Amino acid sequence: xxxxxxxxxxxxxxxxxxxxxxxxxxxxxxxxxxxxxxxxxxxxxxxxxxxxxxxxxxxxxxxxxxxxxxxxxxxxxxxxxxxxxxxxxxxxxxxxxxxxxxxxxxxxxxxxxxxxxxxxxxxxxxxxxxxxxxxxxxxxxxxxxxxxxxxxxxxxxxxxxxxxxxxxxxxxxxxxxxxxxxxxxxxxxxxxxxxxxxxxxxxxxxxxxxxxxxxxxxxxxxxxxxxxxxxxxxxxxxxxxxxxxxxxxxxxxxxxxxxxxxxxxxxxxxxxxxxxxxxxxxxxxxxxxxxxxxxxxxxxxxxxxxxxxxxxxxxxxxxxxxxxxxxxxxxxxxxxxxxxxxxxxxxxxxxxxxxxxxxxxxxxxxxxxxxxxxxxxxxxxxxxxxxxxxxxxxxxxxxxxxxxxxxxxxxxxxxxxxxxxxxxxxxxxxxxxxxxxxxxxxxxxxxxxxxxxxxxxxxxxxxxxxxxxxxxxxxxxxxxxxxxxxxxxxxxxxxxxxxxxxxxxxxxxxxxxxxxxxxxxxxxxxxxxxxxxxxxxxxxxx
Numbered sequence: 123x124x125x126x127x128x129x130x131x132x133x134x135x136x137x138x139x140x141x142x143x144x145x146x147x148x149x150x151x152x153x154x155x156x157x158x159x160x161x162x163x164x165x166x167x168x169x170x171x172x173x174x175x176x177x178x179x180x181x182x183x184x185x186x187x188x189x190x191x192x193x194x195x196x197x198x199x200x201x202x203x204x205x206x207x208x209x210x211x212x213x214x215x216x217x218x219x220x221x222x223x224x225x226x227x228x229x230x231x232x233x234x235x236x237x238x239x240x241x242x243x244x245x246x247x248x249x250x251x252x253x254x255x256x257x258x259x260x261x262x263x264x265x266x267x268x269x270x271x272x273x274x275x276x277x278x279x280x281x282x283x284x285x286x287x288x289x290x291x292x293x294x295x296x297x298x299x300x301x302x303x304x305x306x307x308x309x310x311x312x313x314x315x316x317x318x319x320x321x322x323x324x325x326x327x328x329x330x331x332x333x334x335x336x337x338x339x340x341x342x343x344x345x346x347x348x349x350x351x352x353x354x355x356x357x358x359x360x361x362x363x364x365x366x367x368x369x370x371x372x373x374x375x376x377x378x379x380x381x382x383x384x385x386x387x388x389x390x391x392x393x394x395x396x397x398x399x400x401x402x403x404x405x406x407x408x409x410x411x412x413x414x415x416x417x418x419x420x421x422x423x424x425x426x427x428x429x430x431x432x433x434x435x436x437x438x439x440x441x442x443x444x445x446x447x448x449x450x451x452x453x454x455x456x457x458x459x460x461x462x463x464x465x466x467x468x469x470x471x472x473x474x475x476x477x478x479x480x481x482x483x484x485x486x487x488x489x490x491x492x493x494x495x496x497x498x499x500x501x502x503x504x505x506x507x508x509x510x511x512x513x514x515x516x517x518x519x520x521x522x523x524x525x526x527x528x529x530x531x532x533x534x535x536x537x538x539x540x541x542x543x544x545x546x547x548x549x550x551x552x553x554x555x556x557x558x559x560x561x562x563x564x565x566x567x568x569x570x571x572x573x574x575x576x577x578x579x580x581x582x583x584x585x586x587x588x589x590x591x592x593x594x595x596x597x598x599x600x601x602x603x604x605x606x607x608x609x610x611x612x613x614x615x616x617x618x619x620x621x622x623x624x625x626x627x628x629x630x631x632x633x634x635x636x637x638x639x640x641x642x643x644x645x646x647x648x649x650x651x652x653x654x655x656x657x658x659x660x661x662x663x664x
Contacts, residue, residue, distance in 0.1 A: 144646020
């Protein structure tokens with residue numbers, strides 16, 4: 123193998139391309155194909171990786187024709203979404219995360235493409251054995267073939283306060299479930315009312331916003347024949363809704379509405395979960411009443427599923443897994459990510475994770491990442507960003523990281539959320555390191571339960587520390603360390619270590635979300651260098 127030869131890569135669930143970016147930065151890899159179904163993320167990926175083939179659905183990675191088109195693949199990388207469920211914190215609105223199947227598709231794609239190595243990146247909690255899949259009919263062969271450990275689990279379909287006679291027979295019968303289930307948009311509206319039950323201002327605004335649809339739903343429900351406890355709850359909800367909009371009044375009445383609709387909402391939630399069980403072919407052993415209506419199912423830990431299949435003698439990967447701190451690899455962010463590295467046993471007999479190179483005292487900071495942009499005026503609309511913002515000369519005091527990331531004279535994506543009068547008051551009241559909870563009570567209005575607001579909301583970053591985990595900082599309303607405005611998309615991208623030449627596409631919110639979903643390129647580069655060293659040794663190179 124010559125020094126110029128590059129290893130080939132396929133990026134699954136590629137998003138904007140953070141993993142690909144890090145691999146390409148090494149100069150040792152060529153990304154042949156990326157699979158991503160989000161249209162805006164696709165645009166971003168294509169904008170920055172124009173030579174890579176883009177496919178919409180990861181399912182296509184299992185296609186024999188595409189496999190032939192791609193040829194031999196050395197490394198498969200990706201960050202499949204995976205919520206699974208936690209036995210510690212049961213999901214309330216859904217029984218099954220649709221992302222479970224995506225994790226399984228990643229495993230199947232690795233088996234199909236048969237690379238020499240793979241890297242999977244995910245949330246740090248995935249390492250825990252409480253992070254589980256419910257077992258479906260489709261899993262039975264894998265469980266038997268690979269000896270995957272399983273354990274009993276329960277899905278709470280209906281809380282004890284709402285139990286009614288015949289509930290068990292209904293959830294166990296797919297025909298009944300479909301018969302009693304409302305249209306999705308009907309449930310959505312009533313569920314929004316229910317969620318705003320502790321905030322009268324939001325409750326009234328929801329009633330006004332959905333007035334026509336709620337009146338139509340009220341007419342349907344209130345005239346339904348009472349033939350069962352379900353129809354009785356529906357009629358009660360319908361009559362209560364009708365009373366919210368008395369003739370001749372423009373302002374709706376919200377008194378007691380949530381108490382009257384609650385049973386109908388909870389029953390619909392139960393039916394929705396039951397439908398998910400049928401749709402996903404989840405194996406149910408029995409239904410019982412134990413502090414509510416429970417479906418007894420079988421579960422398996424996500425990590426056991428991955429490890430049992432890929433490390434089996436049949437598939438032949440040595441696997442190392444663990445949580446890596448992005449800050450230890452030069453990212454100015456306290457981001458903990460679970461990483462699984464697999465290498466064929468023909469490549470190595472023992473796989474390891476890379477070691478961080480930055481001690482805590484050396485961690486890069488928010489200032490290192492963004493302080494050189496402090497004097498660069500941000501914009502508030504994507505439409506203003508066509509040609510970017512011309513940057514002033516690089517200041518002499520710029521950090522090593524800032525100099526590394528500042529690789530273009532024209533800055534794109536320096537877009538922040540427009541600051542409202544109310545937001546500006548909050549921004550001015552919050553010091554570095556402070557958040558929503560440090561505000562005076564007079565500025566905590568418009569929140570249904572201010573005490574339960576997360577510590578990351580209205581967080582003003584501290585210049586002299588790494589940031590917390592960058593997610594969608596627009597939703598969290600992160601504040602610039604010294605300026606009274608929201609953090610811009612570009613500043614969030616800097617915290618993720620995307621170079622300034624990496625351009626994000628799509629709507630403003632989509633760009634923020636793409637940044638938050640991405641793997642920091644500097645962490646990805648460390649993973650790429652680590653894998654490259656193994657492959658070089660296998661090839662007798664280096």
